[in-house]
Amino acid sequence: MTKAKSPKTKGSQEKSSAGATAGVLTGELARRAYRTMLEARLLEEKLAALYRSGKIVGGVFLGRGQEALSVSLGVHLRRGDIFAPLIRDQAGRLAFGDTILDTLRTYLGSSLGSMRGRDGNIHRGRPSEGYHAMISHLGAMVSTVCGSLVAKRFRGEKGTVGATCIGEGGTSTGSFHEGMNMAAVEKLPLIVVVANNQYSYSTPNDRQFACSDLLAKAAGYGVQGHRAVGNDLVDCLTVIGEAVAAARRGEGPQLVVADLLRLVGHGEHDDASYIPEALKKSPLGQDCLELAKQSLLEHDWLSEEEAVSWHKAVEKEVEETASKVLREPAPDPTEEDWNAFASLGRNL
Amino acid sequence: MSSITYLEAIRLAQQKALKEDPRVFIYGQDIGVFGGAFKATKNLAKEFPGRVLDAPISEDAMVGLAIGAAIEGMRPIVEMQFADFSTCGFNQIVNQAATLHYRTGTPCPIVVRLPSGGTPGSGPFHSQSMEAIYAHYPGLVVMTPATVEDAYTMMLEAVALEDPVIFCEHKFLYYHLKAEKLPKFPGEELPFGKARITRPGRDATVVAYSAMVHEALAAAEELTQDGYDIEVVDLRTVRPIDTDTILASVARTGRLLVVGEAWPWGGVAAEVVARVATEGFGLLDAPPQRLNAKETPVPYHPALWGTHRPTASSVANSLRQLLEL
Numbered sequence: 001m002t003k004a005k006s007p008k009t010k011g012s013q014e015k016s017s018a019g020a021t022a023g024v025l026t027g028e029l030a031r032r033a034y035r036t037m038l039e040a041r042l043l044e045e046k047l048a049a050l051y052r053s054g055k056i057v058g059g060v061f062l063g064r065g066q067e068a069l070s071v072s073l074g075v076h077l078r079r080g081d082i083f084a085p086l087i088r089d090q091a092g093r094l095a096f097g098d099t100i101l102d103t104l105r106t107y108l109g110s111s112l113g114s115m116r117g118r119d120g121n122i123h124r125g126r127p128s129e130g131y132h133a134m135i136s137h138l139g140a141m142v143s144t145v146c147g148s149l150v151a152k153r154f155r156g157e158k159g160t161v162g163a164t165c166i167g168e169g170g171t172s173t174g175s176f177h178e179g180m181n182m183a184a185v186e187k188l189p190l191i192v193v194v195a196n197n198q199y200s201y202s203t204p205n206d207r208q209f210a211c212s213d214l215l216a217k218a219a220g221y222g223v224q225g226h227r228a229v230g231n232d233l234v235d236c237l238t239v240i241g242e243a244v245a246a247a248r249r250g251e252g253p254q255l256v257v258a259d260l261l262r263l264v265g266h267g268e269h270d271d272a273s274y275i276p277e278a279l280k281k282s283p284l285g286q287d288c289l290e291l292a293k294q295s296l297l298e299h300d301w302l303s304e305e306e307a308v309s310w311h312k313a314v315e316k317e318v319e320e321t322a323s324k325v326l327r328e329p330a331p332d333p334t335e336e337d338w339n340a341f342a343s344l345g346r347n348l
Numbered sequence: 349m350s351s352i353t354y355l356e357a358i359r360l361a362q363q364k365a366l367k368e369d370p371r372v373f374i375y376g377q378d379i380g381v382f383g384g385a386f387k388a389t390k391n392l393a394k395e396f397p398g399r400v401l402d403a404p405i406s407e408d409a410m411v412g413l414a415i416g417a418a419i420e421g422m423r424p425i426v427e428m429q430f431a432d433f434s435t436c437g438f439n440q441i442v443n444q445a446a447t448l449h450y451r452t453g454t455p456c457p458i459v460v461r462l463p464s465g466g467t468p469g470s471g472p473f474h475s476q477s478m479e480a481i482y483a484h485y486p487g488l489v490v491m492t493p494a495t496v497e498d499a500y501t502m503m504l505e506a507v508a509l510e511d512p513v514i515f516c517e518h519k520f521l522y523y524h525l526k527a528e529k530l531p532k533f534p535g536e537e538l539p540f541g542k543a544r545i546t547r548p549g550r551d552a553t554v555v556a557y558s559a560m561v562h563e564a565l566a567a568a569e570e571l572t573q574d575g576y577d578i579e580v581v582d583l584r585t586v587r588p589i590d591t592d593t594i595l596a597s598v599a600r601t602g603r604l605l606v607v608g609e610a611w612p613w614g615g616v617a618a619e620v621v622a623r624v625a626t627e628g629f630g631l632l633d634a635p636p637q638r639l640n641a642k643e644t645p646v647p648y649h650p651a652l653w654g655t656h657r658p659t660a661s662s663v664a665n666s667l668r669q670l671l672e673l
């Protein structure tokens with residue numbers, strides 16, 4: 001199922017990450033990224049437990065194994081940027097400013113959460129703050145982020161970027177194609193990060209696309225392409241840092257493709273029995289959180305003691321927040337205004 | 349005396365919106381220098397540089413872009429080249445634009461213009477009336493102007509509303525329908541969402557919208573020769589639907605015929621009949637009737653097309669039957 005890396009596509013604008021990004025990665029950034037990965041992992045473990053105990057209805061969709069890639073985008077974005085995360089982006093969401101509290105509120109359906117029980121789980125955001133709330137239809141957010149960037153261009157804003165994430169399966173949609181092409185035509189400062197986790201739900205890549213390398217699409221769209229090692233935090237931070245910087249400099253859309261493996265099912269209802277053991281044991285199946293910790297220790301950016309104390313602190317925050325949210329009021333159908341319209345303050 | 353067409357009214361309304369509101373921009377295929385397939389944006393790209401933008405043939409992404417821009421405070425108008433092609437942008441319209449405010453509290457003020465309805469020789473893919481399918485989704489306003497003045501007024505209303513608006517402009521009316529002047533104070537005559545009694549009468553009510561209003565008026569005229577006085581109600585918007593005006597009319601006449609150019613199945617005419625049957629059953633002296641297009645794709649040949657859609661003569665026949673019930 002792992003796809004052989006093809007030689008660089010002729011005419012592609014793929015950038016090598018090595019050497020191109022000196023100075024972007026600092027210990028401070030890596031520490032922040034690791035801490036956020038840890039928050040995402042422990043928060044998601046709690047979400048899974050709440051799902052199994054029947055406290056969360058619908059579904060739980062985890063990003064286990066994809067935290068390094070996701071967080072690397074989130075930490076390179078800043079206030080004023082646009083971010084439309086997808087389902088396995090808990091880490092990127094937290095890095096962009098989403099909170100453990102609002103995640104739990106949305107999953108548990110608290111009336112105090114940003115979605116007020118009207119939508120749940122990963123379908124959350126605060127669009128008016130640049131944090132788009134994904135719809136389930138894959139590829140749709142690419143053009144939506146383009147639109148927000150067009151608005152910023154109309155206002156004369158410079159230096160802000162927009163970003164969205166998608167899986168390799170999502171690249172098969174017409175929406176993805178239309179959005180990428182549109183971003184390229186308009187030369188928008190858009191970063192699209194493709195997490196090639198080898199399976200779209202249960203469908204392996206050889207039933208999803210026939211090109212030898214998803215990054216070849218960058219040349220097809222006329223955008224810059226970047227390849228990252230999906231479970232290597234330092235590489236993801238470096239490569240995505242360069243992609244975001246290029247977009248900020250006005251070099252147009254950037255496509256990042258990273259190979260990795262989802263270390264859980266599509267959702268917590270799915271045991272992922274279709275992923276072969278050999279693949280799980282391959283380098284692709286190595287846990288990015290473990291690898292990140294080793295890397296930070298080796299760089300002397302983190303000590304063992306800190307790692308332990310961070311783990312405890314995050315665990316405590318997650319537990320305390322979950323206990324608080326579990327006591328919060330559910331939405332009351334009798335208080336709900338049942339109004340889908342904004343204009344007249346009543347349903348039309 | 350100069351006269352203004354329905355199409356020119358839409359162009360002038362967009363010009364006014366661009367002029368008065370810096371948040372407005374227009375996005376669509378061939379709408380820039382070329383001025384649009386029907387010339388609804390003629391000269392606007394020149395007059396408003398950078399604000400009337402050619403789009404790639406990507407209806408899904410066109411609507412997606414409008415939504416993202418609206419989130420950031422813009423007032424985009426998207427021109428679909430034909431209503432029929434809005435199916436390629438359907439997902440963004442019904443799943444993103446229509447749900448955004450309910451889900452997140454952030455409004456989605458976009459206008460999607462749909463050159464709608466049949467004209468001779470246009471065939472199955474350039475003739476469709478899509479209003480019912482969009483009106484089905486909570487969160488979408490659906491406008492169906494039948495007059496030059498309404499085309500102008502309602503386009504300005506559409507841009508001003510906080511909600512996504514599907515603006516169904518009828519291609520058959522583009523050039524045929526003319527007015528001497530446009531309203532000086534748009535919206536003064538009727539508020540948003542209000543139907544109009546276009547022709548008062550006492551013997552039966554015809555509820556229609558868009559091009560069918562004119563077929564209904566011609567039929568009503570024909571029936572004066574039989575001594576009947578027919579009331580014609582123009583819905584103007586199909587969502588919201590002005591049930592009050594419809595019920596008040598039926599209370600006066602006791603008989604209802606609803607005419608729609610679209611297919612009957614789950615359509616606007618079915619909705620009107622259902623509302624009158626449930627809320628105004630006691631007002632009816634006869635079973636409520638509807639007249640729609642035949643249930644096949646819209647045919648190409650003018651002879652077939654002219655029979656496929658309701659016409660003044662088929663509306664008149666339906667009315668005669670209704671009046672005998």
